[in-house]
Amino acid sequence: MVRAVTSFGRSGLSDWLVQRVSGVIIAAYFFFIVGWLVANPGVDFATWQALHQLTCMKIFNTVTLLSVVAHAWIGIWAVLTDYVTVRLLGPKATALRLVFEIAAIGLLVVYTLWGLAIVWGV
């Protein structure tokens, strides 16, 4: 039995929407950054730094970072609630899933704070 208390938006419907909106944002960022790198072969530090000093780029970086974290949480939650279950792993599965979920949240919090420090420290 999956408990909705650990779902990102507290409902399957809002998780579904967040997963799609964040996915589209990440896709847009991937196409932008790969396109930029292809268009600027042999990029030097000054050009790379100047790109990331633009306010619009800082916002794009931040929105993408938050999208990755939300997307990763909904994804890992779906995987854990499908495979780390009492039916598949026995009675200890619920405690084990909670441990994995807390570890994932810890990692994603680190990514968020570290990422924000990188993006806004340029």
Add this chain to the structure above:
Amino acid sequence: MIDKRPVNLDIGTIRLPITAYVSILHRVSGVALIGAFGILLGLLAYSLKSAEDFAAVQACLASLPMKLLMWAVLAAVIYHLLAGIKHLIMDMGIGETLEGGKRGATLVLVIAVVGILLAGVWVW
């Protein structure tokens, strides 16, 4: 709440259709990318620190193990992206039949192989 009802599905004993493999790979690539994201953040952090650190990142990325790693990360991104786009298309009601699902899954695999090869060309 523990559900005692029997489950009449043992995926270890049935031959999985292509749609199942495409779905499992979507999950595997997604979990792998959560780990890869930390490496990418580290590279971004150093590349923006100073000109010396930027040069160090460039030298690091030019080494064979890092090229292989970056290719693997790009492969996971490309695959995950295509499988995600397939979901968005299916959300619009396209390819929801059994045949359509199989065709979509095959298409994801074919385009992913092409994209991953192109990414390899770009990395080298």
